[in-house]
Amino acid sequence: MAAPSETHSSGLVIARVRGIPVQIGPSWLLLAAFITFIVGSGAPELGALAYVVGVAYAVSLLVSVLVHEGAHAATAQAVGLPVHRVVADLWGGHTAYDPRLSTPGKAALIAVVGPVANLVLGALAWVASLAVTAEVPGRVLYGVAFVNVLLAVFNLLPGLPLDGGQLVDALVWRLTGRREAGLIAAGWTGRIVTVGVIVWFVVLPLLSGDQPSLTSVVWMGLIAVFMWQGATAAIRTGQARQMLARGSxxxxxxxxxxxxxxxxxxxxxxxxxxxxxxxxxxxxxxxxxxxxxxxxxxxxxxxxxxxxxxxxxxxxxxxxxxxxxxxxxxxxxxxxxxxxxxxxxxxxxxxxxxxxxxxxxxxxxx
Incomplete structure (x- = not known):
């Protein structure tokens, strides 16, 4: 996700691209361990190799996230906005840039290129999976294709802090001429999307008689908390900007x-x-x-x-x-x-x- 308001972060700098630090947050290790365990324990037919596949999935997800965030960063730089950093962490990742010279058009462009980059990477991985005959590499490439499509679709959901929420923000900002109105609207749609995610992945399976695994419930709960906090922060920021608009x-x-x-x-x-x-x-x-x-x-x-x-x-x-x-x-x-x-x-x-x-x-x- 693009994160225009953040200016400070901590993490291991693994590279600098055009002067932009690319960081891995400490929490990303938790995500990598979780993915490795889930994949490794879910493919007993591969034996110990299953955990190697799990590590490969974790690394491929990191690459997918960095491609997504790199697209945000490169576009922000291209339209003249200073970029502070690109970070991969437990929640996927974010790009911190200076929004003071932004416009609705720039904000929308920065938001949409992330999911588009994932769709392109997913398509390349899917084509490569068809060309590979070995089972394990083919499985990993197919997984990369699936994850990138999932990342693109999920990030386009219309609510902050997702990229789709940035598009809602930019649209309302453009129609009203008021950035604070865009933030508040996208924050409320973010709350609605959060409730929808919980209903779709937890409530509906329970009503249909299915029993979601404890891992799925915990994971969905963490995602919901993250999304709700991001949406609430956007609403509060919009309200604060309304107050600041009282003066010049x-x-x-x-x-x-x-x-x-x-x-x-x-x-x-x-x-x-x-x-x-x-x-x-x-x-x-x-x-x-x-x-x-x-x-x-x-x-x-x-x-x-x-x-x-x-x-x-x-x-x-x-x-x-x-x-x-x-x-x-x-x-x-x-x-x-x-x-x-x-x-x-x-x-x-x-x-x-x-x-x-x-x-x-x-x-x-x-």
């Missing part, structure tokens, strides 16, 4: 002098010393605060470089946004940096500073 960047931004390190404190006299300091590449890098400026005698402001007082700010304190945008980008920067102040930038030009207090006033006053 223009309402909360405070213009301040933007200075080079060698420029003097006197250039920030109009703001009592408040100033944004750029680095060598022209990127906002540090901040001069009025309390620091006050520690310098006023007669020395004309000779004191701002570099002597500037406080280097945390990574990601720059909110790429526009004056007419809502508060999503600046609040995201505040949350990620845990800083009471961030800098708003539009097309490389510093608009000014945004404080937590200003955001709270804007939200509370509407």
């Amino acid at each position: 960047v223009a309402q909360v931004v405070q213009p301040v002098p933007v200075l080079r390190p060698h420029e003097v404190l006197e250039a920030a006299a109009a703001t009592a010393g408040y100033a944004v300091v750029l680095d060598g590449s022209g990127r906002p890098h540090a901040l001069v605060l009025p309390e620091d400026a006050a520690s310098v005698p006023r007669e020395r402001w004309a000779s004191t470089p701002v570099s002597a007082l500037a406080r280097v700010q945390p990574d990601r304190w720059v909110a790429e946004t526009r004056r007419e945008d809502d508060l999503t980008a600046v609040v995201t920067a505040i949350q990620e940096t845990q800083s009471p102040v961030v800098v708003a930038v539009e097309d490389g030009r510093v608009l000014g500073l945004v404080t937590v207090e200003a955001v709270n006033r804007a939200i509370g006053g509407n």
Whole structure:
């Protein structure tokens, strides 16, 4: 699944493709062990070889997931969105990318290419299984084909956190012009899909007199919990964005002098010393605060470089946004940096500073 909001993750980096780290999360080992056990214990006619086949299935599933997520990552990069990582874990996998420059069309394209990649890989595996005469390789290839078709179909179910939910999100976003409406709608369809999965795989077999295995019930339960949590997170994110839409960047931004390190404190006299300091590449890098400026005698402001007082700010304190945008980008920067102040930038030009207090006033006053 595409996971546009995630920025931090842990896992073993097994490769870097075009600068994107490809990770295996620790929980993937649990999935691999489960698949190996199920396949190995389900084919006693193969003896110990059955567990080798189980390992082959686990590895082939990993490859299938990485192909799926690689398609998401490559497409996100192709449409100009920075990609943070590709991760394979207990739930399959996800691709974390920066959604701030996304559009409904880009989001839909990124979502759909994952299942399409699985369908292509499944078709290739099926053709290869027909050409192989040996039983074990043929069985593995057929399994790869089946799993990839299953992954494609399941991921196209119309609810977040699945790719089909991303398509619902993009469609509602396009029709309404409001991203938060798309998230809420796709979150609710995700909840409906979750209930449908439980009914289809657990409730209906019980009503028809069949007895699902304990393994199937536990596995479906875990999948349902994962899907319900993802759907609920989407609804809450949409509701939070609704709240942030009450204000605009223009309402909360405070213009301040933007200075080079060698420029003097006197250039920030109009703001009592408040100033944004750029680095060598022209990127906002540090901040001069009025309390620091006050520690310098006023007669020395004309000779004191701002570099002597500037406080280097945390990574990601720059909110790429526009004056007419809502508060999503600046609040995201505040949350990620845990800083009471961030800098708003539009097309490389510093608009000014945004404080937590200003955001709270804007939200509370509407």
